[in-house]
Every structure is written in structure tokens, then in C-alpha cells.
Amino acid sequence: MANLTISGLKKNYGIVDVIHGLDLSVQDGEFVSLIGESGCGKSTLLRMIAGLEDISGGTISLNGRVINDVEPKNRDMAMVFQNYALYPHLTVAENMGFSLKLRNVEKAQIKTAVGEVAEMLNLTPYLDRLPRALSGGQRQRVAMGRAIVRRPQVFLFDEPLSNLDAKLRVQMRVEIRALQRRLGTTSIYVTHDQMEAMTMSDRIVILNKGRIEQVGSPLELYDRPANLFVATFIGSPAMNLFEGVVQRHNNGCFVRVADALLPLPSSIEISDHSEVVVGIRPEHFEVANPENGQALSFDLVLVEPTGAETHLYGKVGTQNVTVAVRDRLAQTAPAQIRLVARQNDIHVFRKSDGGRIG
């Protein structure tokens, strides 16, 4: 059982505030990712949970008990560091059993526990090696194993996969998620890779400049981003944004983009002449019939085939737009094509504060 509750959490270094009153609660067994650009405070937040950074204000509690002033060693949390931080003078087995040894667990028991986890992580042949004799992926596994062996209440991951190559990263991503499901341990995972966050998490916390922009399941964030920051942060390639003014007609609201009138989703309540930002994900555009009068005319500049889909780069009016289509496109750049997007795939945000409408 581990419910982690963070309320009004603040952190400052001198006069510089890096985290401004943050609230978050993580349920037992949940896998929560913290994601944001570098310097957004995600690592600081994780280190405050671990007890490696002082708390300037607010509280962190574990199962209802405030742990602000509990030493890291007494928090019963295990952390996997970005650089693994293996003890270079100890063997793999000693690295993994270090925390148990400190708890005066009997040698035989340590050996069994380490053996089990090594089996789980395919590390059994390497137990007597020193970290320097392991590959990057193996070191990463040892760091994981060291965290798992002691069965902590909470796992903390600080960008654990960022030093691995792309293929290994995908493989470890799946393994970490599977392990976490199996162990049912509450986990907090810091990453800057939205793919990792989307694929692994039960919920994602999007941080920006020390504030939470949105908390939600991966698909919630994708389908209903709460504001422009989240909208552009989640999804790759990033969402296309068009500024415009709402025009109310009998049959709904529209925004003029270049030479076309984009119909807004019918569910949206908005007054005439409001200044808005309209967002359309690249994958929600479709190539339209050239005669379609409502379609946007798109000046294709570059075609980028990725295999599964094709990315099209170009301009609508004066604005850069990216389009991702599933079909192989026979078209070569430059060319002019017409694009449409389904009404309900269009996101609308207030221009004033970037908040979502509807």
C-alpha cells in the first residue's frame, strides 16, 4: 500500500521559485509519469519525493503520514537514476543486495532475493561481474534490480532510459511496464520523452515552469488537451495552430483560416468575434477533393515518407503546417493540394490565456 499525496508543494533556490504550490495524488499501484521540458521542475519534484531535495513549502505524505522531514533512507522508496549510479567496486549481486545487507537481512535470504530478481531481469549470468564489465542495457537492468530487490513502497525513475539506444529503449520500456504491473508498486517516472510517458503511464502529469498544466490518462491528454501548452506538447508531429476570429452563422461557428472557413465542433459554446486559436493534429487532416470549396489549400513543400505514414510539410496561407497521412502519396513537392479535417477533431483554445473551449 502506498498512496502518495503532494499538496501545496513549493521549492525555491534563494529567490528563484522552481515549483509553485503543486498538488498531486498518486494512488496505490499507479504508474504516473512527470513530463515537461528541461528545467520544468520534474526532476526536482522527484528528488523532493525521494528526500534528496529540501522542501520549501507544502507537504508530501505517504499513506497519510507527512514525510517532509523523513530522511531518504527511511522513506522506503527506491530510485533508478538516469546515470544508473551503480557502485563500481561491488559486483552485480552486491549492488543488488546492498540495501538488504544494510537492513541486516541474513546472507542466505539476500542470495535468494537477489537470485529471484536476477532471474526476472535475465541477469543471472552476470551476478559476479563488476558493473564496468556490463553493457549499457545490462547496467540499466542492474539499477532496476537494485530497486526491485528490496520491495520498496514506491519506485522513483529519473529518466532511466535516456542513455540507451532507441531499440533498447523501446524494449526496456515494455519490460519496466510489465514488471511494474506484476509487482503492483506505486511508481513515479520522470521523462522528457512523450512516447515513453504515453505508452507506460496510467496517468501523465504535464509540468511547465514548476506548475502542473494537466493531469490525465495518456489518451485524455491527447484527445482533450486542457490548454495550448499541453496541446502542442503531446503528439508528434506537433499540433498545427491557427489564430482566428469566430464568425457565428446560422449553421454554427466558423473561423477563417487563409482562404477557407473552418467549421468548429458543434458542441462549442462561444460568442461571435471571440479571438481563438484553432488546433488540428497533423494526423487529423485528410487530402480532399480539389473541388471541395471548404477545404484549406495547402502548398506542399516537402514529402517525408516514414513507412507507416507520410509526413507532408508546407504552408496554408503564410503559416507552416504539417500533415500526416496514412496513404503513400504519389504527389511530389512542390504542389498544391486541398485538406479537410473532421469537425470534431478540431480543438479550440482561447487566445487570451490558451485555455480550452468546449
Place this chain on the structure above:
Amino acid sequence: MSSRSLKFISGKLGIVLAVVVLLVWSLGPIYWSVVTSLTSPTDLVSATPHFWPTHVTLEHYARLFGSTSMSQGNEVQSVWPQFSAALLNSLITSVVATVLTVVIAAFSAYAFVRLRFPGRDMIFVLVVATLAIPAYTVMIPLYRLMISLKLVDTYLGVSLIYVSAFLPLALWLMRSVYQAMPLSLEEAAWLDGASKVYTLVRIVMPLAAPGLIAAAIITFLNAWGQFLVPLVFSPTLATKPLTVLIPEFVGRNYVDYGLINAAGIVAIIPPVLVVLFLNRFLVSGLMAGATK
């Protein structure tokens, strides 16, 4: 011959020349000392110097190690009682000073790197700044201090002076060693449940071993070679080291070159052994594998 290979050869020649100069510079005096210690007193004052003695004699060493020995036809007392006492004194003061210095530096340097306390960097700078104070300027106040503490001519007194003299350098060295170590290793140990002291002793120090060994070597060599401090603070054979004893072989009427050099050669042996022994641990690459 092309200008390129000429350049190559002249470059090699430069290196060879530099190595030869360096070797002559550092080994020359030792060679001279060895030769002198093996030459009979009469040959020492001969008009024609030799690169190697015409008659090798061990009589100087006999006077060091025997109970009595023959010198220039007379039976004389050997200096073994004084020499052995001074050798022991040198060993004790150097070893005690080395151990104390390294232990204190190992802990205090860590405090200067990882703990936060007011004036941390200022205190460090002040401690290191004492390196700039020449020993003779503090000799008289230090002597009065040691007299009133009744520490003159005691192992403790001499060792403490050595520690105070050599600690700043060891501290400086260890501080940069600790600074170069990744903090995440210590954080990992704390999260694994280790206390700060346990982490320092079991994780940090083993990895800082090359630094600790280097500090030990520097301190031992410095202490072993001290002359001025023991000259003042070790007046009797109770604590008098070799460095002070050996020059006393210069008599009023006779400079005993043979004996001085034989004793000097013997005095070289302990530091050489210490360096050879510790050098094995001075390996690099201990940190390999810790991070990515």
C-alpha cells in the same frame, strides 16, 4: 633524407636528451652516494676520482650495523645504537603523521565538499592558505607552545606538527577527488538505507582510494625528509630522526663521508619501499562502470 623524417628524428632526439638529463639529475646524487659509501676512506681523498671504487669496501656499512668495527686500523664503536634508534624514530613519526593526516583529510575534505555550513569555503581557503607560511616564521612561537604543553621531544608533539603542516595539502587533494565523484552514487546509497557515514566509508572512500594513497605517499615522503622541525623539536635520541642524526656524523676534525653516505643509502630504503608498495593501489579507472 626528407625534412619530415629529419623532424621526426630530431623530435625523438629531444625526448631522449630530456630523459637523460632528468635521469642524471635525479639519479646522479644517489649514484655518487652509493659509490662513496663503498669506497675506503683513503681512496675517498685520492687525487684521481673514479666512477667506480677500485677496492669495494663494506666497512662503512659495518660501522652502521656491527657492534664494533675496524676503521683505519683502529677498533671503533659502531653507531648502530644511535642509528637504529633514529631509524625507528623516523619510522614512528612519519607513519603516525601519515595515518593521522590521511584519516583527518579523508573525513574533513568530505565535509568541505558535501556538507553545508556557514563559512565553508572561507575556512577551506584559510586552511589551504597556511601552506604559504614558511616554517621558520612559526618556529619560535611553536617552540614556546610545545614547551608549555610539554610536547618537545615527544612522538606526539613532532607528529602533530607534521600533521598541521601536511594536512592542508592532503585536504586540498582529497577535496578535488571528492568533487570529481558523482553525487548520484551517494544518493543511491542513502536511498538504499545507508547513513551518511556508512556511505562515506563504504562507498565513497573505496572509490577515492587512489586519492587517499596519493595523499599518504606525499605525506610520508614529506615527513620522512623533514629536517628543520625535528632539529628544533627532537633534541635527543628519544625522538631524533635520521635526517637530524646523519649530519652529526660530521665531526669537528673529520667529515666521515663514507659513514654519512652509507647511512643516507639506508635511509632511502623505507620511503622507496613505501612508494613501491602503495603505488600498486594507485590505479586509475576505479570509477569505471558506475554511470552509464
